[in-house]
Amino acid sequence: MLKLAAQSMFDTLAQSAMGMMVVDKAHRVVWISEGYKQFLPALGRSEGEFVGRRVEEVVPNTLMAQVVDSGQPMLVDLLTNKAGTFLVSRLPLRDAAGAVIGALGLVLLDHPETTMQPLIGKFAQLQRELAAAREQLAAHLTQQRRPKYTLSSFAGASPQALEVKRQARRVAQTDSAVLLLGETGTGKELLAHGIHAASARAARPFVGVNIAAVPDSLLEAEFFGVAPGAYTGAERKGRDGKFRLAHGGTLFLDEIGDMPLPLQAKLLRVLQEHELEPLGSNEVLRVDVRVIAATSRDLAAMVADGRFRADLYYRLAVLPIRLPPLRERLSDLEALVEMACDDIARRSGMPAKPVSADALEWLAQRDWPGNVRELRNVLEQATLMTDDPVLEAVHFQGGGAAAAGSAAPATAAAAAPVPAQGVAPAAAAGPGFAALPASATSSASAPPPPRPAAPASFAPSAPTPGARWPDAAAVAPAEPPGPAGDEAPRPAAPERLGDAVATLERERILAALAATGGNKLAAARRLGIARATLYEKLRRLALPLR
Numbered sequence: 307m308l309k310l311a312a313q314s315m316f317d318t319l320a321q322s323a324m325g326m327m328v329v330d331k332a333h334r335v336v337w338i339s340e341g342y343k344q345f346l347p348a349l350g351r352s353e354g355e356f357v358g359r360r361v362e363e364v365v366p367n368t369l370m371a372q373v374v375d376s377g378q379p380m381l382v383d384l385l386t387n388k389a390g391t392f393l394v395s396r397l398p399l400r401d402a403a404g405a406v407i408g409a410l411g412l413v414l415l416d417h418p419e420t421t422m423q424p425l426i427g428k429f430a431q432l433q434r435e436l437a438a439a440r441e442q443l444a445a446h447l448t449q450q451r452r453p454k455y456t457l458s459s460f461a462g463a464s465p466q467a468l469e470v471k472r473q474a475r476r477v478a479q480t481d482s483a484v485l486l487l488g489e490t491g492t493g494k495e496l497l498a499h500g501i502h503a504a505s506a507r508a509a510r511p512f513v514g515v516n517i518a519a520v521p522d523s524l525l526e527a528e529f530f531g532v533a534p535g536a537y538t539g540a541e542r543k544g545r546d547g548k549f550r551l552a553h554g555g556t557l558f559l560d561e562i563g564d565m566p567l568p569l570q571a572k573l574l575r576v577l578q579e580h581e582l583e584p585l586g587s588n589e590v591l592r593v594d595v596r597v598i599a600a601t602s603r604d605l606a607a608m609v610a611d612g613r614f615r616a617d618l619y620y621r622l623a624v625l626p627i628r629l630p631p632l633r634e635r636l637s638d639l640e641a642l643v644e645m646a647c648d649d650i651a652r653r654s655g656m657p658a659k660p661v662s663a664d665a666l667e668w669l670a671q672r673d674w675p676g677n678v679r680e681l682r683n684v685l686e687q688a689t690l691m692t693d694d695p696v697l698e699a700v701h702f703q704g705g706g707a708a709a710a711g712s713a714a715p716a717t718a719a720a721a722a723p724v725p726a727q728g729v730a731p732a733a734a735a736g737p738g739f740a741a742l743p744a745s746a747t748s749s750a751s752a753p754p755p756p757r758p759a760a761p762a763s764f765a766p767s768a769p770t771p772g773a774r775w776p777d778a779a780a781v782a783p784a785e786p787p788g789p790a791g792d793e794a795p796r797p798a799a800p801e802r803l804g805d806a807v808a809t810l811e812r813e814r815i816l817a818a819l820a821a822t823g824g825n826k827l828a829a830a831r832r833l834g835i836a837r838a839t840l841y842e843k844l845r846r847l848a849l850p851l852r
């Protein structure tokens with residue numbers, strides 16, 4: 307009975323389908339139905355040239371061979387080749403023992419684009435939309451992750467700057483980890499972009515993580531990602547970690563010295579084995595990522611103190627590059643000023659203002675603990691402060707420079723008396739690190755001394771219009787401050803203690819940010835707190851994070 311049913315079904319299909327063929331285990335066409343012969347002219351074959359040949363040679367784009375090889379049927383598919391577009395079905399044929407002995411192919415409909423127009427139209431529309439969305443996403447990601455700078459963006463022709471660029475070009479040729487050492491604002495992030503752009507990975511993503519800005523409890527997920535379903539709520543769908551996002555490219559780990567010890571062990575494992583496990587997953591992912599780490603801390607001293615793993619340090623410090631502070635390469639000042647003025651002009655849409663020789667000389671007298679970032683802030687504020695076509699020394703000696711000039715005695719003093727919160731100044735700054743600025747190592751205890759040549763007029767004046775952070779003078783007492791206790795504003799008697807503390811905290815944070823030109827790390831050091839704590843306080847006090 308079953309045999310009869312099979313025979314009957316075969317005959318019915320052979321008559322009702324537009325065409326049918328049978329291939330053997332070696333993919334050879336062994337039989338075609340009468341109906342199938344109508345397609346032979348379009349396929350450019352006579353029956354003699356068709357039967358007996360391997361199906362993939364005579365029917366372009368067919369998947370019959372896969373059905374034979376896999377034993378899996380393809381119940382409905384669209385096949386397009388020079389004979390047209392067809393709705394087809396492919397079924398494996400088996401012997402009594404179940405072994406695949408060939409396949410049966412059915413042409414169910416030709417011109418499905420007309421007969422099945424609504425369905426195929428919808429399919430084609432969805433495919434077009436998908437392709438457009440993929441293209442947009444790829445363009446967006448490329449835009450987002452393209453290196454912002456190349457090595458030529460690193461301005462300066464001093465022997466120190468040329469040496470930095472020489473080393474950067476050399477490490478760009480390798481795939482080893484790189485460690486960038488230098489004070490805040492010396493261009494570590496810029497150089498990391500440049501190394502990536504000069505490396506074989508330039509066309510792949512550049513992904514940065516500022517370790518100090520991410521709370522410790524979130525860092526692991528940030529690095530390694532979260533598997534779908536590992537958590538409820540926002541993380542339910544899972545999320546890719548930075549390592550995965552940087553796959554094939556470069557991962558920039560800023561403030562590596564702030565990485566908690568347990569995570570250091572996990573990072574080391576990824577660097578050694580190129581494998582990671584997203585949180586809540588048993589799956590091991592292979593990643594191909596080049597790591598560039600940066601720090602303004604003395605990592606070697608942290609290793610000696612047991613605050614940084616020695617094995618991770620040696621892994622990262624294979625190729626260290628030290629970026630000199632601005633005061634050690636003052637011959638680059640003019641080039642840096644020019645580049646910054648061009649940038650400011652581009653962003654503001656106004657013509658660039660030249661800086662006079664007097665002004666340059668005055669700028670060269672400064673200490674620049676915030677380095678190139680501070681220089682740029684000072685130039686930006688001076689530009690905003692005046693309508694004069696040329697920037698003269700006098701434009702820097704007013705409130706604009708005071709807001710960002712970290713060497714301003716009263717500005718620094720306003721922030722200095724804040725007691726370190728459980729962090730000894732020396733420990734917070736990292737002892738014995740030659741590259742640390744005097745202001746960083748002494749930040750929690752004393753203001754940085756002004757350079758002898760600094761003019762007396764370099765003192766805070768009225769609040770700076772347009773400055774990113776309010777002038778320290780606007781939030782700190784105008785009189786030279788006395789001891790810390792005297793300096794706090796006196797709350798009105800009914801004022802609640804919590805409010806008074808928040809007011810004081812806000813003032814001290816704003817003063818520290820104003821004194822460091824908005825630099826969070828330097829401000830946190832001045833306040834004697836970790837950068838992550840500063841971010842948390844900014845959020846809590848509803849102060850701008852950027």
Ligand SMILES: Nc1ncnc2c1ncn2[C@@H]1O[C@H](COP(=O)(O)OP(=O)(O)OP(=O)(O)O)[C@@H](O)[C@H]1O
Pocket residue numbers: 459460461462488489490491492493494495496497560600601602642645678679682825827
């Ligand atoms: N050599 C340079 N040429 C041109 N611009 C520079 C140079 N060095 C630094 N800058 C500019 O100074 C600013 C600070 O640089 P960057 O963020 O790279 O410093 P950083 O060392 O990573 O600072 P931090 O340690 O605070 O993160 C940026 O606007 C950068 O473009």
